Amino acid sequence: MHTTSLHIAFDVEQIRRHFPILNRLVKEKPLVYFDNAATSQKPIEVIEALSNYYKFYNANIHRGIHSLAEEATAAYEATRDTVQQFINAAHREEIIFTRGVTESINLVAYTWARTNLKAGDEIIITGMEHHSNIVPWQMIAEITGAKLKVIPVDDNGELIMEEFHKLLNEKTKLVSVVHASNSLGTINPVKEIIDASHKAGAMVMLDGAQSTVHLDIDVQELDCDFFAISSHKVYGPTGIGVLYGKKALLEAMPPFMGGGEMIKEVTFEKTTWNELPYKFEAGTPNIADTVAFKAAIDFLNKIGKKQIRHHEDELLQYATAELEAINGLRMIGKAKHKVSVASFIVEGVHPQDLGILLDNQGVAVRTGHHCTQPLMNRFGISGTVRASFAMYNTKDEIDVMIMALKKAIKLLR
Amino acid sequence: MTQIKTIQDTEEEIIDEFSLFDSWDEKYEYIIDMGKKLKPLEDEYKKEGNKIKGCQSTVWMVSEFKDGKVFYRAESDAVIVKGLVSMLIRVLSGHTPKEILDAKLEFIDKIGMKQHLAQTRSNGLLAMVKQMKLDASVYSAQQITKN
């Protein structure tokens, strides 16, 4: 008899059954999906939530008085409650739906930063940021005259915290830091960064693109001012994400985009803004994906992040040991605390060639600079091969990758 | 007089060669082999102006116009791209600008390598084809102005 007691024992074979895509073949080989840091695959619960929305209660929200509109609105707002609990936000209106981390960061840049920064102010980021946590600040610096400062990264891929404390001063207005690095896996000491920044009078934004799926997120305990999430990296659909912001900050910020939904009253002379969170959700939102995002969080909660973390840590340790045993292979990112990202280069072999040959064996990895070019420059490389693991991956799959890798290296050298 | 191979002829030739392989492994082995055999470009040519930048790998290419025909030489930092580049050179080099501009290069699709053309962001191959054609059209324009 089959009862899914997922919350009791972590059973990877059971979990795999929830992900239909894992059954497919690539180049006539079973798919080994190790590109989870780019986007995770979706459980059937999420896929069904998405199609059920369109099949049974598609309607525009917050406006209609008919039953469908009511159901759709309830489902949309239920996701907000679920996210609030998921990251332990104090208020539901602190959860703003966006398209993802990129939009969340841009929202803060174009509303909070644009109105609060002036020439001479400083923004601190790190040397391991994704381009989406670099470029918006460069654009805002250009507009306001603020300066961008960068916390350097050491050879292990950890932040040099002494340098951070030196950079921090009364001119620092914002510190925006990646919680866990997509290229290296490094989990940054964000609590230390937040506490020190607040003492210096600076706000802190965390890029939670990689951390949300692996770590327990408690924004009140962290005390961060802003936190950004992409659903598609948390087993949810693409096109939906979250900006968490402290209520007082969000209330003081001007709106990001103008349009329907975000207004209270419109006349040609003056328009007043709607209250939070709607002030920041102009236009018809991405209802279907928002509704399905709830299914992803529910699924994740049911299995439990703690058990998943344990499983992923085992995979990471196993993969790291197996990779390091390969002649000429060098791990990039050896931080003490890591999420399940194994980034590496192989002497004399181009990462792209490895990526193509691994794909031939059905193994999907990411190669290149992972949208972190300054970090690659720091290590003096053009890119890495990155294998990143999720709850549904197995040691057997790592064996397939290692075999494929050895075969590829032999061919390429 | 020996007949000069047309672009079409060389494309057919390559398609025939690939038809002998029945696995992806063998195809890529062959491409890697061609990549390794491609005569390297002297360092003086590996400069910014000759660079065709993809997102991941880089191709350097130079061309020369002699007796009404275009001759290409190129190299890449990635072996598989180098192998693909070597095939493009084999097909296009030594032909007139018009022949090159008219070439459809269907062999890439027929040997199952179309994905390397589609991934415009991850390698320089499509950019390479464009640059080869661009050079040909420049030579063609020069020819017209001279005549």
Ligand SMILES: Cc1ncc(COP(=O)(O)O)c(C=O)c1O
């Ligand atoms: C660390 C990090 N930040 C930001 C992003 C951007 O996320 P999105 O493309 O979902 O907006 C990513 C995704 O690749 C990421 O890994």
